[in-house]
Amino acid sequence: MSLQEKIYKNSPYFIKFLLLNVKGYLNYKQRYNDEYKGFLKEHIDIWDATVEKSIDFQKKKLSSLLIEVFSFSDWYSSKMKAKGITLQSIEENPFDVLKQMPVLSKNERRENVDLIVNKNRKTALVGHTSGTSGTPMIDYIDKESINISFAIWKRFHRVIGINDKIRQVRFSGRLIVETTSKKPPFWVFNYFEKQLLMSTYHLTDDNLPHFIKKLNSFKPVLLDGYPSAIYIISRFINKNNIQLSFIPKAIAVTAETLYDYQRSEIEKAFQCKVFNQYASSEGSPFITECTEGNLHLNIDSGFFEFINVEGKKAQPGEIAKLVVTSFINLKTPLIRYDIGDTVQLAEEGETCSCGCLMPIIKKLTGREDDILWTEEKGYVGRMDTAYKGLKGIIKSQLIQRETDKLTVKIVPDTNFTTAVEKELISNLQNRLGQSITIKIELVDDIPLGANGKFKTVIRSFTIDL
Numbered sequence: 056m057s058l059q060e061k062i063y064k065n066s067p068y069f070i071k072f073l074l075l076n077v078k079g080y081l082n083y084k085q086r087y088n089d090e091y092k093g094f095l096k097e098h099i100d101i102w103d104a105t106v107e108k109s110i111d112f113q114k115k116k117l118s119s120l121l122i123e124v125f126s127f128s129d130w131y132s133s134k135m136k137a138k139g140i141t142l143q144s145i146e147e148n149p150f151d152v153l154k155q156m157p158v159l160s161k162n163e164r165r166e167n168v169d170l171i172v173n174k175n176r177k178t179a180l181v182g183h184t185s186g187t188s189g190t191p192m193i194d195y196i197d198k199e200s201i202n203i204s205f206a207i208w209k210r211f212h213r214v215i216g217i218n219d220k221i222r223q224v225r226f227s228g229r230l231i232v233e234t235t236s237k238k239p240p241f242w243v244f245n246y247f248e249k250q251l252l253m254s255t256y257h258l259t260d261d262n263l264p265h266f267i268k269k270l271n272s273f274k275p276v277l278l279d280g281y282p283s284a285i286y287i288i289s290r291f292i293n294k295n296n297i298q299l300s301f302i303p304k305a306i307a308v309t310a311e312t313l314y315d316y317q318r319s320e321i322e323k324a325f326q327c328k329v330f331n332q333y334a335s336s337e338g339s340p341f342i343t344e345c346t347e348g349n350l351h352l353n354i355d356s357g358f359f360e361f362i363n364v365e366g367k368k369a370q371p372g373e374i375a376k377l378v379v380t381s382f383i384n385l386k387t388p389l390i391r392y393d394i395g396d397t398v399q400l401a402e403e404g405e406t407c408s409c410g411c412l413m414p415i416i417k418k419l420t421g422r423e424d425d426i427l428w429t430e431e432k433g434y435v436g437r438m439d440t441a442y443k444g445l446k447g448i449i450k451s452q453l454i455q456r457e458t459d460k461l462t463v464k465i466v467p468d469t470n471f472t473t474a475v476e477k478e479l480i481s482n483l484q485n486r487l488g489q490s491i492t493i494k495i496e497l498v499d500d501i502p503l504g505a506n507g508k509f510k511t512v513i514r515s516f517t518i519d520l
């Protein structure tokens with residue numbers, strides 16, 4: 056925890072409000088300046104552009120990124136020179152040069168960040184990510200990258216019908232109020248963004264009526280943040296037949312895998328559509344959902360590669376590891392970065408009718424360690440389908456510590472019976488193979504993981520192929 060965070064944590068509520076708003080004001084000025092406006096226009100135009108034009112834009116961005124790291128990043132320039140790459144070869148065919156670059160692992164990035172940084176850019180912000188594996192990572196971020204990131208994020212909002220300056224609620228893993236606090240407020244208002252930050256650490260049945268009352272008086276146009284948190288509220292609303300006194304325009308979820316059961320529960324409670332969005336604090340390129348419900352690769356924010364279990368270029372329909380090259384982190388550049396997330400590719404020739412011609416994928420399947428693995432079936436993602444139609448399960452977590460054993464933690468309610476248990480085990484075996492031993496563990500609660508995120512699946516061994 057940094058000194059600033061410590062001061063914030065130990066301050067009374069009103070001081071927290073002031074500190075957050077001073078920071079909010081500084082962030083606001085830094086994010087939404089004239090450069091930002093220029094980037095926003097540029098990226099709105101690209102969303103509607105022809106395939107040729109958007110690939111041409113991507114090529115130019117890639118070329119200038121590679122030229123910059125060739126000249127100003129010790130790490131990348133030594134790798135490039137070792138391969139005989141020159142400024143001229145970058146200018147001639149940046150896509151070809153990129154192919155020759157080695158993949159950058161998380162560990163390499165964490166351990167060599169001082170060599171990786173681009174000496175041509177000033178640091179405007181230092182980010183600390185705790186990482187899902189718990190190992191901290193430092194990010195140096197420059198001003199231009201902040202502006203471009205916010206431009207692309209705001210474009211996403213425009214696409215889903217959200218204009219600037221609307222009232223919004225965010226559920227994020229930030230420690231906004233003391234985790235031990237038993238009384239409202241469980242939120243802080245950021246005046247400059249018109250954003251009410253709600254805590255994800257206080258969503259108990261006792262506190263939920265307070266959250267709902269506050270939402271009803273605040274009437275957000277947009278809700279965003281962790282799907283697991285918005286799902287908990289939605290489930291409570293639906294279970295108790297609560298009528299909200301507002302209908303938001305959109306709900307945008309990010310940072311965790313969005314499951315189909317969460318989407319339907321949230322859409323029912325709030326009577327509005329859920330939009331999924333992928334980005335990361337490390338500054339990866341964006342993947343955003345459009346009005347047709349398809350996930351578009353924002354190829355003007357980076358270059359995406361998909362690697363299958365065999366380490367080869369993935370085929371349509373396959374689950375694949377994401378390897379990203381980012382145009383929105385110029386200070387700590389990501390070139391062919393193995394970010395540890397997986398996606399399912401679209402079927403051959405699938406396109407979207409929303410008007411955006413950027414490529415689509417089928418699903419965001421989660422963190423690499425959110426995916427189970429068995430001898431019989433290989434990678435198995437999207438385990439949410441195993442719960443379909445089953446009653447009596449409030450929360451559940453799948454933990455795989457060995458290839459042939461699975462522990463299922465369940466927080467049950469009164470509808471959970473042995474028949475439900477049997478059906479769940481059979482559903483899981485259908486997906487994971489008959490040779491896996493499944494143990495059901497009934498528990499009172501399942502604690503949140505790093506950054507307040509809820510982990511539905513944990514696989515704690517690595518797969519050597």
Ligand SMILES: [Zn+2]
Binds near residue numbers: 345407409411
């Ligand atoms: Zn679309």
